[in-house]
Structure formats: structure tokens, C-alpha cells
Amino acid sequence: MTAWHLTRQQLDDYADGRLDHAMAMSAEAHILDCPRCRAGVPADPAWIRAGWAELRDVVDRPRASLLERLLTRIGVHEAAARLLVATPMLYRAWLLAMVVVLGMALATAYNVNGGTLMFFSLAPVLPLVGVALAYGRWVDPAHEFTSVTPMAGQRLLFLRSLAVLVPAFALCLVTALLLPGHGPGWAPVAWLLPALSLVTGSLLLSRWVPLIMATGLTGTVWTGALVSTVLHHESRFAAAYLFTPPAQALYAVLLAALGTACIAARARRA
Amino acid sequence: MKLFRRARRVPDYDARSSDAELLSAIGAGAADALEILHRRHAPWLGARLRYRCADPDVVDAALQDAFLSIWRNARTFTPRTADGDAAAWIWTIAIRQLVSALRRRGNKWIGDAALESYEPVGDASAEDLVLVGIEHGPLGAALNNLSPELRLAIQATILDGLTVREAAQLLGVPEGTVKTRVMRAKARLREQLT
Numbered sequence: 001m002t003a004w005h006l007t008r009q010q011l012d013d014y015a016d017g018r019l020d021h022a023m024a025m026s027a028e029a030h031i032l033d034c035p036r037c038r039a040g041v042p043a044d045p046a047w048i049r050a051g052w053a054e055l056r057d058v059v060d061r062p063r064a065s066l067l068e069r070l071l072t073r074i075g076v077h078e079a080a081a082r083l084l085v086a087t088p089m090l091y092r093a094w095l096l097a098m099v100v101v102l103g104m105a106l107a108t109a110y111n112v113n114g115g116t117l118m119f120f121s122l123a124p125v126l127p128l129v130g131v132a133l134a135y136g137r138w139v140d141p142a143h144e145f146t147s148v149t150p151m152a153g154q155r156l157l158f159l160r161s162l163a164v165l166v167p168a169f170a171l172c173l174v175t176a177l178l179l180p181g182h183g184p185g186w187a188p189v190a191w192l193l194p195a196l197s198l199v200t201g202s203l204l205l206s207r208w209v210p211l212i213m214a215t216g217l218t219g220t221v222w223t224g225a226l227v228s229t230v231l232h233h234e235s236r237f238a239a240a241y242l243f244t245p246p247a248q249a250l251y252a253v254l255l256a257a258l259g260t261a262c263i264a265a266r267a268r269r270a
Numbered sequence: 271m272k273l274f275r276r277a278r279r280v281p282d283y284d285a286r287s288s289d290a291e292l293l294s295a296i297g298a299g300a301a302d303a304l305e306i307l308h309r310r311h312a313p314w315l316g317a318r319l320r321y322r323c324a325d326p327d328v329v330d331a332a333l334q335d336a337f338l339s340i341w342r343n344a345r346t347f348t349p350r351t352a353d354g355d356a357a358a359w360i361w362t363i364a365i366r367q368l369v370s371a372l373r374r375r376g377n378k379w380i381g382d383a384a385l386e387s388y389e390p391v392g393d394a395s396a397e398d399l400v401l402v403g404i405e406h407g408p409l410g411a412a413l414n415n416l417s418p419e420l421r422l423a424i425q426a427t428i429l430d431g432l433t434v435r436e437a438a439q440l441l442g443v444p445e446g447t448v449k450t451r452v453m454r455a456k457a458r459l460r461e462q463l464t
Contacts (some may be wrong), residue, residue, distance in 0.1 A: 021421055022410035024321055025429055031314055032357050043313030051330065052308050055337050059301045117300045 006030060006037045015042045036213070080159060087134070087163035094133050095167060098126055102175040109179050116179050117239050121226050123176070123191035127168035127218055128198050131213035134160040156209065161203065166171060169195070190243040193251035198222055200258040290347070290354025297345035305343055311357065312337075315364050322430070322440065323368060332368040339363050362431065369436045412462040416455055423451035 006014070006027055013019045014027045031038050071081035105122055109115035135157045137143050146156060172195070176188035198218045205214035229240050241247065280298040283291050285306050295303035296414045312333060340363060347359055413421065426437035427448065438445040 017312070017317075019418075020414055024415035025413065025425060026410070028318055028321075028429060031318075032361060035353075035355060035357070038314050038357060039310070041314040041317050043316060048312055051312055051334065051337075052305055054334060055304070055308065055341075056301065058338055059304060059341055082287060182322060232377070 005034065008040070011037065011040045012042060018036050052254070083156075083159050084163045087160050091130060091133055091164060094130055094164075095171075098130070098168065098171055101126065102171055106175055106178055114237055117237060119175065120191050120243055121239050123172045124195035124198050124222060126163055126172060127195050128202060128215050128222075130164035130168045130217055131161045131199055131202060132212050134164050138212055139212070154207075157206065158203070161199070165199065187243075190248070191256060193248055194222070194242070197251050197255045197258060200255060200262060204258055204262050204265065235236060276405060288354035289356035289360075290349040293340075293344045293356060293364060296341060297347075300338045303318055304337065308337055311360055313412040314357075315360065318361070322365070322426075323372065328371050329368070333364060335367040335371065336360070336364040339367065340447070365430050365440075366436065369432070369439045372442075373439050404447070408463055412459050415462065416458060420451050420455035420458060423448055424455045427452050 010019070010023075010027065014024060014031075014104070021028060056178055065085055068081045071084060076084070102119075105115075105119040112118075115142055125261065135143075139142065140146065149156075169192070172191065176191065178239045179188070198221075201218045201221075202211070202214045205217060205235075209217070225242060226239055229241055232238070233241070280300045281291060281295050283295045283300070283303050283306070285333060287295075287303075287306070289307065289310075292303045292307045296307065315336070316329060316333055319332060320326065323329050323332075341359065349356070350358075413424075416424070422441055423437065426432050427434065428441050430437075430440075432440065434445050434448050437448045441448065443451075
């Protein structure tokens, strides 16, 4: 530590850039070591305030979670990534309910004859419930606010549905893999095509009727198909007919048609 | 996740805390500590950066980036002295942010190489000691007599502790030029002092 200190005049001159070069270098070397002189360097308080206000804007922003940063990295827009990550939080109750239902389906599958079929009949409807809860006046407490954002409407609906479907499908798939093994190798994903068809159908219908009604309709269609098949064949194992290869082909065609209709409807609007 | 983050204890601090204490609070996520640090260090950092770059907007941007970098990397600070003074550490961050701010601004031909670790041309600490007392001695007059190019080369490599590459980016000249200028400046100083 040095014994001398810069004078007030020298500090003012330094801050204004008026010191000659040797003096400025000397002052800098001294200031780096001397907290007292460092504190004496004058600065415009308004400049400090403005600088801090700008910094606080960035500093106060919550840190992006790992998943969010990953999504941004692979090219998802920042706002969309935040939305995708936050949405499952909004439906935590539904996610929990889904885990409970799937757990029970698993227990049934192991303990009741034909329990596996029950899971398959259930699996296409579970993601549908999530989609039903994703958007709309009756299910979203913040609907009044979200409806006036630029993202509202079909775009928000699609994004939220996506955020709901990913965990839903993952959970269903895990459960399906844990089921007691029967049937062909593709059995664990037999529910996937009907589920996707139902969801796509609901999204398409939601252009004309409220989403909750659209999902109700498609859900009813599925239940109707299930009940009528069982009644027609007079056996509760008849539900398996809904998952045979010909039926799967039908779902694939249906899904392609619905998907095309969805995209066409979007394109026409845009 | 949030539970863990909140559970991390923020050390106590106030406006009189040392830099090291403030930085450990900043590392734990205390924005107020960053405000104290900003109020304490922004004045001299701003003044010193303005001696390196004539454009006040670039200086302000570099200063903002420096404090953001401190906010993100506060935990990497290890105090060298007993009083926990972080001025030298903060200055290193600020001058490097200035270099990259100048590079971003359109000096595209310089390239995008990452900043290198310390590799000062001279032994900075020994020459700092000389610099502290030069204002009246013969060295002061000799420094003032140097041409601006030579003086800036000395300033960037010795006083600011930049690598040759960083100094080249700051001054906007090739690396080889910086090296020859530093050598010529030292020779000129030696001439005038003997």
C-alpha cells in the first residue's frame, strides 16, 4: 500500500479524461490498489442509476430451466419454450391423476383376467383429457388474460396440447411396457394411433366448437365404438378387435386425413 | 428445484461489506449485493474504460456486460488479499468485455477466436510498482514523449494485463504490430532514461 493519495483535483481530472498520459497511467495503477482513491472517482449519479436499472432488468429475470435452455438450443422460440416448460405445471393435478389411473390400470392388468385390455381402452382417452384441460374459458383460470395475448387462439392451443401430450404419451408408453406381455411385439404401442387420431380430431373440431366439447365428442365416439364392439360380439374381450392390424390401418388413414384437414384449415386461415 | 434454490443461504452483507463478501452474496443470488458492487466500482471502471475507447456507448455496453458476467460468475472469485478487494478481478473482466464489444461492433476481420488466458508481455506487477510513482520522475516525462501508438501498446499489454491478441483487438492492429510496438516503446523508454 502506498502512502500518498490522489488529490481531489487529480481525481476530477482523471474522471474527465484531462490527465496527461503518464499521470493517467500512474493514477490507474494507484487506483487499482487503493480503495480510498477508487471511491473518490466522481461519476454522474444519473449514469449510475441508468446503468443499474438496465442491469436489474436482466438480473431479475428468472433463470431458464435446463429443459427450457435445451428447447431454445434446438431452435424453439424463446417464448414458446417458456410456455412448453410451464404448461405441465398448470396441470399438475391432471398429471398426478394420470399417474394414479395408470398405476391402477397396471395393478388391474396383473390381477384381473383381461385387465390389459382395460388399459388399452383407457390409454387413448387419457391424453385427450389433458388436451381438454389445456385451453378454454371453463378450465383455465387465467383464460381472460391469455385470451388477449398475441399467442391466444389456435397457436396457444397447439402449443399447450403439445406440452400436455409429451408427458401423457411418455407415461402411457412406460405403463404399456410394464404390462404383462401378451400379443405381438408392437402391442405396447397399439393405443398410440387411436390416441393420436382422437387428439387430432378434437383439435380439428375445436375450430367450430369449444375445445372441451370437441374432446367430449371424440371421447364419446371412442367409448361408443368400444361399447358397441363389446355388445356386438357379446364378449368383454371383444375390445381387442379395436387394436387388430386392420383397425390400426384404419386409424392410420383417419389420422392422415385429420392431420391434412388440420394443416389445410390452418393454411387457409393464414 | 425451487426448494433447493431457496434453501441456499445468502450471507449477510451491507454497503460496507468487502468485495469478497458481496461477491459471495451475489453468487447466492442476491441482486442487492450486485447493486452495491455496481455503485462502488462502476465510476472508476467507467473512467478507466473511457481512456481506452472514445465511444461512450461502447464503454457503457462493455460495463453492463462486465457486471452481467460478474453476476453469473461471482462464485469463481477467490480473494488474493486479506481485505477481499476484487478491483483487479473486476478490471480484468471489464477490459475483456471492452475488447469483445469492440470486436462485435464490426471489426469482423479480426476473427472470432476465444479470449485466451493471461499471457502478459511484461511482468505486470513489477512494472505496476514503477508506474505508481512515475508522475514526477523521469519515466513520466519519457512516457509522455512516446508517440500515441507506442504508448497505447504499452498501456494495453502492461497496465491492462491483456494478451497480445487481446491488445491487438483493442487497438485494431495485427498481433505482430503490437509486439513490435511494445519492443520499440521499451527501447525508446530505455534510451530516454539512460
